[in-house]
Amino acid sequence: MLVSLLSLALPALAQSDKVLKPQEVTEAVLIEALTPATPVRTRSIRVTADTGTPNAAAAPAAKPSTNLLITFQTNSSELTSHAKQVLNVVGRALSSDKLSTYRFSIEGHADPRGASDANQTLSQARAESVRQYLVHNTNIDTGRLDAIGKGDKELMNKVNPIAPENRRVTIVNMTP
Numbered sequence: 001m002l003v004s005l006l007s008l009a010l011p012a013l014a015q016s017d018k019v020l021k022p023q024e025v026t027e028a029v030l031i032e033a034l035t036p037a038t039p040v041r042t043r044s045i046r047v048t049a050d051t052g053t054p055n056a057a058a059a060p061a062a063k064p065s066t067n068l069l070i071t072f073q074t075n076s077s078e079l080t081s082h083a084k085q086v087l088n089v090v091g092r093a094l095s096s097d098k099l100s101t102y103r104f105s106i107e108g109h110a111d112p113r114g115a116s117d118a119n120q121t122l123s124q125a126r127a128e129s130v131r132q133y134l135v136h137n138t139n140i141d142t143g144r145l146d147a148i149g150k151g152d153k154e155l156m157n158k159v160n161p162i163a164p165e166n167r168r169v170t171i172v173n174m175t176p
Contacts, residue, residue: 019156019165020068022086030093034064034104034173064173070130072167075114077125079133087130090171091138103174105146106131111166112152124149130169146174 020029070087071080079087093099108127110119127147134140150170157163 019168022068022082025068025086025089027089027093027096030090031096031098034093034102034171035098036064036102036173036175063175065170068169068171070169072126072129075122077122077129079129084133084137087133088138091134091140094134094140094144095138099173103144103146105148105170105172105174106134107148107150107170107172109150109154109156109166109168109170110152111162112155113162116152120149120151122149123151127169 068086070083072078072083094104106127108123110123124147127149131145131147134145135142155161156165
């Protein structure tokens with residue numbers, strides 16, 4: 001039986017290419033990865049170089065996210081029993097006091113094998129499958145989760161396009 005791997009990308013906060021293996025996924029790790037950083041306010045004088053651009057705006061901070069390994073059958077959006085175990089941990093983390101007020105997007109990804117249109121459809125179906133599981137089996141409010149298919153356009157591993165980390169679902173905290 002062929003198994004394709006799908007990873008849930010959780011905190012992009014550190015823009016990490018690391019994919020958490022199922023044994024590395026804990027509520028504490030997920031909560032830390034998906035909780036937005038609290039801005040630190042200080043009273044100080046900052047000396048900066050004159051760039052000639054008044055009030056140059058800093059680049060916006062990346063939204064918290066991370067990568068998880070979730071398994072699907074090849075060319076399927078049906079979750080395996082192992083994937084469901086990992087998603088139970090995800091559901092508990094999303095229900096925690098620290099994350100219960102946030103909205104998340106679940107972004108499905110596919111590797112570039114096959115037609116681009118088919119990969120788009122598959123990635124959307126996988127994102128929906130994860131969303132539905134979290135809503136129906138871990139009681140996450142449906143309004144807190146959006147499923148988005150990204151197709152095969154955002155490869156994590158460009159050196160090896162068919163690598164498992166390119167077949168993933170990313171969970172992103174949508175808090176501004």
